[in-house]
Amino acid sequence: MKVAISYPPILNDRGQVAMVSQNRNVQYFKIPTYLLPVVHAQAATWLRDIGCEVRWDDGNAQQKSFDEWYAGLLAWRPDVVVFESTTPVMKFYWALVKQLKGDLPKTLVVMTGYHSMRKPDETMQACAVDVILQSNHIDFVLKKLIPYIAEHADWRETCEIEGLFIRVDEKKVRQTGAFKRVEDLDLSPDVDRDLVEWKRYAYENGNYLRTPGTYATSVIRDCTFGKCTFCRYNGPDLTFSIRSVKKSLDEYQRLIEDYGVREIFDDSGVWYRGEQARAFARGIIDRGLHKRGCYFGFNTRFAYLDEETIALLAKANFRFVLVGLEAADAETLTRLNKGYLPHQACQNLEIFTRYGLHPHLTIMVGYYWQTAEQLGATVSTVRELMFKGLARTLQVTICTPLDFTPYHKECIANNALLTDDYNDFDMSKLIVKTPIPHEAYYQAIRDMYGVATDPRFIARQIRFLASGRVRDWEFLFRYGWRALRRVRNHVYNLTSQERG
Amino acid sequence: MSDKPRHLVQSVRKLTATTFVIRIDRHAFRALAGQHVTLGPHRFAINREFSIYSSPDAPYLEFLIIARPGSETACALHQAQPGEEVDLAGPYGEFFIANPADRSRRYLFVATGVGIAPFHCFVRHFPGLDYRLIHGVARVEDRYELADYERGRYVACVSREEGGDFKGRVTDYLREHRVEPDRLCYICGHSAMVANVYDLLRGQGVPSDNLLTETFF
Numbered sequence: 001m002k003v004a005i006s007y008p009p010i011l012n013d014r015g016q017v018a019m020v021s022q023n024r025n026v027q028y029f030k031i032p033t034y035l036l037p038v039v040h041a042q043a044a045t046w047l048r049d050i051g052c053e054v055r056w057d058d059g060n061a062q063q064k065s066f067d068e069w070y071a072g073l074l075a076w077r078p079d080v081v082v083f084e085s086t087t088p089v090m091k092f093y094w095a096l097v098k099q100l101k102g103d104l105p106k107t108l109v110v111m112t113g114y115h116s117m118r119k120p121d122e123t124m125q126a127c128a129v130d131v132i133l134q135s136n137h138i139d140f141v142l143k144k145l146i147p148y149i150a151e152h153a154d155w156r157e158t159c160e161i162e163g164l165f166i167r168v169d170e171k172k173v174r175q176t177g178a179f180k181r182v183e184d185l186d187l188s189p190d191v192d193r194d195l196v197e198w199k200r201y202a203y204e205n206g207n208y209l210r211t212p213g214t215y216a217t218s219v220i221r222d223c224t225f226g227k228c229t230f231c232r233y234n235g236p237d238l239t240f241s242i243r244s245v246k247k248s249l250d251e252y253q254r255l256i257e258d259y260g261v262r263e264i265f266d267d268s269g270v271w272y273r274g275e276q277a278r279a280f281a282r283g284i285i286d287r288g289l290h291k292r293g294c295y296f297g298f299n300t301r302f303a304y305l306d307e308e309t310i311a312l313l314a315k316a317n318f319r320f321v322l323v324g325l326e327a328a329d330a331e332t333l334t335r336l337n338k339g340y341l342p343h344q345a346c347q348n349l350e351i352f353t354r355y356g357l358h359p360h361l362t363i364m365v366g367y368y369w370q371t372a373e374q375l376g377a378t379v380s381t382v383r384e385l386m387f388k389g390l391a392r393t394l395q396v397t398i399c400t401p402l403d404f405t406p407y408h409k410e411c412i413a414n415n416a417l418l419t420d421d422y423n424d425f426d427m428s429k430l431i432v433k434t435p436i437p438h439e440a441y442y443q444a445i446r447d448m449y450g451v452a453t454d455p456r457f458i459a460r461q462i463r464f465l466a467s468g469r470v471r472d473w474e475f476l477f478r479y480g481w482r483a484l485r486r487v488r489n490h491v492y493n494l495t496s497q498e499r500g
Numbered sequence: 501m502s503d504k505p506r507h508l509v510q511s512v513r514k515l516t517a518t519t520f521v522i523r524i525d526r527h528a529f530r531a532l533a534g535q536h537v538t539l540g541p542h543r544f545a546i547n548r549e550f551s552i553y554s555s556p557d558a559p560y561l562e563f564l565i566i567a568r569p570g571s572e573t574a575c576a577l578h579q580a581q582p583g584e585e586v587d588l589a590g591p592y593g594e595f596f597i598a599n600p601a602d603r604s605r606r607y608l609f610v611a612t613g614v615g616i617a618p619f620h621c622f623v624r625h626f627p628g629l630d631y632r633l634i635h636g637v638a639r640v641e642d643r644y645e646l647a648d649y650e651r652g653r654y655v656a657c658v659s660r661e662e663g664g665d666f667k668g669r670v671t672d673y674l675r676e677h678r679v680e681p682d683r684l685c686y687i688c689g690h691s692a693m694v695a696n697v698y699d700l701l702r703g704q705g706v707p708s709d710n711l712l713t714e715t716f717f
Contacts, residue, residue, distance in 0.1 A: 236594035339538040
């Protein structure tokens with residue numbers, strides 16, 4: 001079987017490229033940002049391992065135009081094409097599937113991703129897709145499904161693999177029951193770096209202080225917490241699965257020794273905590289990987305990592321800690337099911353920075369209930385944290401309901417949405433009714449990103465140099481210019497609505 | 501947060517050297533049987549998720565917790581004294597019994613260790629439930645508050661010593677005692693156990709729609 005795992009270049013009318021791949025929220029970027037879709041990369045690796053001919057077909061990372069990408073796919077004549085869906089690109093995908101089915105009628109189209117898994121009927125009706133995966137375990141399901149299709153001409157009627165919507169004929173669609181939520185992730189292979197051309201993702205990513213960087217095969221899928229209402233990784237259909245510390249350590253060692261990677265980021269929704277986090281750090285130290293010039297980073301959440309664990313992670317050369325500070329008021333945190341209290345954010349950041357880690361805050365604005373007071377608290381808290389040096393970098397996004405997360409459903413139920421056109425869900429503008437004018441949220445974004453050029457922030461970075469840590473010097477002198485370029489890009493994207 | 505009632509510790513009931521039940525004030529906190537919360541000592545830097553052990557009818561909230569070395573939140577709660585405040589958020593989760601009024605439904609609950617907490621909550625809240633509870637523990641003493649389960653419905657799979665109802669792991673037990681495919685099966689515990697039990701039950705013909713899972717971490 002010839003299987004293409006495909007990410008078409010999706011451009012908006014401003015010439016920006018959609019970053020669909022495994023980002024919890026899709027965004028359009030003018031400046032290249034290439035994110036390795038880890039689970040799909042594991043699927044590609046596994047399919048190749050069982051004898052399929054696999055085409056890793058990321059048109060974005062391969063810097064192709066749409067026409068180039070499409071012509072290449074047609075010429076390859078795949079038996080199966082796999083796409084990844086999310087709300088703002090659904091209309092694009094429906095049109096693409098129609099076009100593809102016209103040009104390659106025998107090719108099967110498999111739709112994966114968080115939008116279609118929650119609204120399979122919609123995509124079945126909107127295009128001629130053959131199979132929709134309701135499972136988030138793309139690798140495990142494709143590894144069973146593709147051989148089954150190859151071996152059974154009547155697969156549409158007989159396939160019983162859980163979690164599928166299968167088009168039987170023009171009128172009939174079959175569902176094969178609830179999918180398996182928890183998988184043993186040690187069974188799925190490490191991403192084959194050569195297969196996915198890892199270097200294409202190794203430089204243009206704002207998370208890396210040193211390059212080449214790469215994403216590790218995630219230790220957690222999707223998120224150990226999994227309750228934040230706005231996040232794709234929440235819902236009764238989802239829980240987390242876990243990979244062993246040893247398997248992950250083995251991969252880190254290979255990435256450093258065989259590929260010369262200098263920064264490794266794990267994009268698990270929330271990384272290990274407690275004993276597993278400590279065992280991982282000890283493993284890095286025992287193998288001497290903390291002295292090989294490679295930084296490590298991960299996503300976590302406030303109220304998760306204790307001081308002993310953080311100290312050990314710092315000793316193991318962990319640097320980048322991405323943590324969500326969705327708001328600074330208790331009401332919003334409660335409504336978002338964040339599971340931590342405002343004071344814990346500050347306590348945790350103090351511990352992170354005490355040990356030399358570089359916390360990166362991901363902030364959101366524009367909740368449909370967010371008042372001027374709540375918004376102001378977020379802005380002032382974030383600015384204070386940055387000026388005090390308790391966080392090193394930040395990223396602000398407009399909270400956009402998508403992929404039928406609990407927050408998305410809540411917005412629908414409360415009649416808060418201003419549009420039902422999926423193209424509008426691209427995070428470039430507010431699409432919910434709010435108690436204060438939208439301009440206030442755009443101004444808040446500017447105020448928070450404005451920290452980067454504020455003399456108080458710059459002075460704080462200079463004071464960090466006294467720590468004697470190499471990473472602090474690299475941060476100011478190597479990363480600074482890159483970061484400013486990205487800040488300009490973010491502000492442009494997130495406030496473009498005002499320019500019309 | 502100042503308008504929220506303070507949740508004070510009422511008692512800490514030691515079950516083994518490391519396992520305990522902490523009871524706190526409920527106030528108006530509402531949760532469904534099977535849900536969990538985040539809990540930690542007041543103004544502590546971290547917290548942790550715990551399933552609610554007590555019935556939603558009880559005038560208090562209880563949590564079954566194991567304080568392993570290095571588990572900072574659990575160890576701090578283990579040392580908590582009556583009258584001390586804890587921070588609580590939630591409830592979360594959808595590990596429910598969807599239709600408890602349906603008396604024709606038969607249930608299988610599979611848990612390891614303190615993963616028994618939501619099932620304790622179920623059986624206390626829904627008397628007359630037709631269930632079988634398979635509990636995997638290391639030692640006989642880990643059969644926490646055995647008297648709360650109806651005689652004949654609880655099976656202790658004890659892996660490290662004699663004296664339970666079955667010597668071995670829950671997976672060993674389930675291999676030897678096939679499950680009727682019409683049972684609605686709830687599995688709660690660590691990720692590997694949940695995945696293994698799921699595969700085993702699917703292999704015995706239980707449809708995936710009849711398998712509900714809750715993973716502890």
